[in-house]
Amino acid sequence: MIVAVDGPAASGKGTIARAIARHYGLPHLDTGLLYRAAGLALLRGGGDPSDEVQAVAACALTGVDFADPELKSEAAGGIASQISAYPGVRAALIERQRVFAAQPGGAVLDGRDIGTVIAPAADAKLFVTAAPEVRARRRFDELERLGMKLPFAEVLADIEARDARDRSRAAAPLTMAGDAHLVDTSGLGVDEAIARALDAVRARLGER
Numbered sequence: 001m002i003v004a005v006d007g008p009a010a011s012g013k014g015t016i017a018r019a020i021a022r023h024y025g026l027p028h029l030d031t032g033l034l035y036r037a038a039g040l041a042l043l044r045g046g047g048d049p050s051d052e053v054q055a056v057a058a059c060a061l062t063g064v065d066f067a068d069p070e071l072k073s074e075a076a077g078g079i080a081s082q083i084s085a086y087p088g089v090r091a092a093l094i095e096r097q098r099v100f101a102a103q104p105g106g107a108v109l110d111g112r113d114i115g116t117v118i119a120p121a122a123d124a125k126l127f128v129t130a131a132p133e134v135r136a137r138r139r140f141d142e143l144e145r146l147g148m149k150l151p152f153a154e155v156l157a158d159i160e161a162r163d164a165r166d167r168s169r170a171a172a173p174l175t176m177a178g179d180a181h182l183v184d185t186s187g188l189g190v191d192e193a194i195a196r197a198l199d200a201v202r203a204r205l206g207e208r
Contacts, residue, residue, distance in 0.1 A: 001026065001106035002121075003201060004114035007128035008174060009077070009162050010135035010142075012185040012193055016128055017110035019194040020201060024108070029100045031111035031118070032080065034093050036071045037064045039079030055083040059092035069146055074139075074158055081162040084112070085169035094118065112166055115177035124204040125180035126197055134186045135159050 003020055007013040014030055021028035042049060042058040049055060070076060083089050094117070101107050101119045109118060115125035130138075136156035143150060166174035176182065181200040185193040 001123045001205070002101050002119050003106075003108040004119050004122035004125045004177070004180075005108065005110040005128060005197075006112055006115050006126070006174070006176070006180065007110075008112075008135065008166060009081075009159055010139040011128045011130050012138070012190075013110045013126075013128040015190060016126065016183070016185075016194055016197045017108050020198060021108040023198060026106055026108050027100070027103065028108045029097065029110075031093075031097050031109055031114065033066055033071060034059075034061070034096060035080035035084045035089070036076045037061050037066065038089065038093070039083055040064075040068070040070055040073075040076040042083065043075060043079055049079045049082045052083075052086040052088050055086055056088040056092050058083075059089055072142065072146055073148060074143065074150060074155070077162070078158060081165050085165060085171060087171040090171050112174045113172040115180050116175060117172045120177070124201045125177050126183055126200060127176040127180040128183045128185060128193075128197070130184060130186040132156065132159050132163065 001024065005013045005017040018028055038058045038061060041064065042055060047054040047058060097109060097118045101109055115122055133156065136152065136159045139159060140152050140155045183193065183197050183200065
């Protein structure tokens with residue numbers, strides 16, 4: 001069983017995807033971490049995010065620690081959003097994601113193009129979203145917990161800029177799959193959002 005969870009930054013898709021994975025006992029992949037890891041590698045190596053060749057080279061992800069808190073930084077996220085527009089970067093990382101999705105028993109993946117590109121035949125698809133201001137507040141609070149202090153206006157501007165890049169890029173733009181279920185988490189608490197998402201998955205799978 002494959003469950004695809006897509007949506008913009010800080011929509012709650014990661015929290016929802018992890019909860020679905022726990023519920024069904026499936027492995028989970030936050031595909032955004034792959035792009036963040038490439039972005040962080042590029043940043044630490046002094047590379048130029050505007051150079052697609054350098055960005056593709058960073059996708060080797062050698063020696064990457066996926067528990068590195070810097071992967072959650074705005075710097076890593078901003079570069080990840082920028083380089084994910086490159087067809088070469090997406091091609092370099094797409095096979096990792098497809099192999100993960102195709103493992104025996106299935107998997108839960110969250111990202112921007114899981115239901116449209118990585119696993120278009122997924123058994124259940126969700127598109128998780130929320131208002132930009134709500135998502136910016138969540139990101140602001142997360143960064144504070146990590147000890148990274150930024151003005152709220154800067155966080156909101158970054159969210160809006162990422163949305164624009166993700167939706168307008170030529171390679172696999174952020175879009176809701178035609179057979180995905182929309183989950184708007186704007187006014188929902190974590191438990192309610194997870195319950196709504198699980199109900200949608202159960203309905204798609206024909207569970208009672």
